[in-house]
Amino acid sequence: MKELIIIIRPEKLEDVKDVLDKVHCGGMTLSTAMGCGTQKGSSEGTVNEIKGLKTTINLLPKIKVEVVVADKDVEKVIMNIREVCATDHVGDGKIFIRNIEDAIRIRTGERGVKAL
Numbered sequence: 001m002k003e004l005i006i007i008i009r010p011e012k013l014e015d016v017k018d019v020l021d022k023v024h025c026g027g028m029t030l031s032t033a034m035g036c037g038t039q040k041g042s043s044e045g046t047v048n049e050i051k052g053l054k055t056t057i058n059l060l061p062k063i064k065v066e067v068v069v070a071d072k073d074v075e076k077v078i079m080n081i082r083e084v085c086a087t088d089h090v091g092d093g094k095i096f097i098r099n100i101e102d103a104i105r106i107r108t109g110e111r112g113v114k115a116l
């Protein structure tokens with residue numbers, strides 16, 4: 001099993017939910033986040049202010065989706081997420097992947113992929 005941490009533009013959330021509904025039938029966790037990538041949230045050299053402090057980093061609103069999927073579904077999820085989220089402009093987001101050792105459905109005690 002792998003956990004995919006998928007950081008996307010907020011306006012792509014519905015598309016990403018549709019992808020996960022289609023490719024993976026388990027659950028997901030979602031949170032709102034602020035972040036920046038290599039452009040530090042703005043064009044090079046721009047000075048921004050956060051709470052009155054000057055900073056060269058500007059954090060932009062993002063959505064973070066955490067989803068644990070079976071190993072066999074990982075590439076399918078990545079491909080489909082890229083299909084709906086790639087705009088060819090900077091800031092489309094990122095997917096991080098972590099190994100997940102086990103999962104337990106608390107209600108039934110099922111383990112592993114059965115618990116997803």
Ligand SMILES: Nc1ncnc2c1ncn2[C@@H]1O[C@H](COP(=O)(O)OP(=O)(O)OP(=O)(O)O)[C@@H](O)[C@H]1O
Pocket residue numbers: 007033034035036037038039060062089090091092093094
């Ligand atoms: N190395 C990182 N660690 C943690 N979060 C990151 C990292 N890189 C990007 N993110 C998160 O992903 C969001 C989108 O990043 P973004 O797509 O701008 O990445 P990028 O590397 O700058 O790629 P691009 O050049 O296509 O913009 C960021 O706002 C941040 O929340």
Ligand SMILES: [Mg+2]
Pocket residue numbers: 036037038039040090091092
């Ligand atoms: Mg960027």
